[in-house]
Amino acid sequence: MKENSGLPGKRANLELLKIVTDLGDEDFFMSCIKYDENIAPTNTQGEFVAMCGVTGLGKLINAGKLDNFQLMREFASDSRWRVREGVAFGLQIIGEKNFDILIQGIKEWTKGNDYEKRAVVAGLCEPKLLKDRNNAKRVLEILNEIIESIKFISDRKSESFRVLRKGLGYGLSVAIVGYPEIGKNIFEKLRDIVDKDITWILHENLKKNRLEKMDKNWTDKMKNASA
Template identity: 45%
Template sequence: MYDVQFLIENSNLPGPRGNLKLLYDFSKNASEDIIDKCLEYIKPDVRNSPEEFVAMCGVLSFSTYNKNNLKKVIPFLKRTANHGSWRVREAVAIAIQEIFSDKVDTALDGLRSLIQGNDIERRAVVAGLCEPKLLNNEDVNKKILDILLELSKPFSHDNKLDEESTALRKALGYGWSVVVSKGPENGKIIFEELFELHGKHINWIIKENLKKNRLQKMDPEWVKQCLLKM
């Protein structure tokens, strides 16, 4: 059984990349007591430190442990999605992937409070849902595409973006391509609705997705036609 000291000593932080294998292994085996200890490390100033990794473990393991109680998990993720650490925020996206991996179709409504939240919370939704392992059902894929369209529409302007909006735009700049490539029939139709919107940020989202190899391999002629529409 892992303890906090083991997580600290094996975090790979400070450094460019935390120990993701340990993160996943821990989240699948952690007890409630050790999870509570990890949650104590979710503090404002933990960036690029071993303690930041412990905080990530707390986020993912808490979410996994309570995945059948979305009324408890979703408010927690909503709060934690706003943390100052990008790694803690990334743990929120990973948590969304893990807790919804076997029940995406029935659980999407649970994310509504994040979808209706601020741009950092919305970014967590995009990063969490645009994951190939979640995209094996045509109906689920369509629902996620509809969410992406909903979150893209507010970018139909030319105003300067703040840091939060830029983070969401960046996620949308690749997320569309992941879902479209996994469900081209609905994906191409819904993606093309972006062309009915206007503004440099919408154009950026379209172009960034069309650059992705997964779309180039899926349907190069369609990509070419989309670029001509630009």
């Protein structure tokens, strides 16, 4: 697994990650997450092992082991970005099987730190999870809550805020496409908030082709209004 991890390098072997997650069991995943930052720093083969373990926690939650939500929450703030991605992948695994359990499990994360909020954004803003309009509606409400919370964030130079802002810069448009009528309304209300980072997030989403494909006239209107 280590030898075929793709690390060190620019891209981890996500195909192998899926295979490992499909085949792994609880003992295996728990052994993988022991590869912490000290013995498996960023861009090492060990980081891939940890990533596999964290992703696999989603599979364990699907098997009814809900206590692993707390472990996933802790790893959402890991110093290694690939491990944080593993949390997002794990959340998507849960959402594909039981979206209600996913939403309930991350309810408190939306009030947590910036890394935790970013994990929520990355985990939920996945097109395959938003084909159901009820799911998309719930995600849009969560994103709206997270974006509005930015008004109360004082430290905006931290790495955690940077990745949260970046995630919101694409995630909102993914959710809007899932339920355009509600999504466009939320977007337009967010435009009324005077906050440079919220404005940046909205501008970034307007650059995404998915919004033009959804409704070019509305997207052009929003672009012109913010020009």
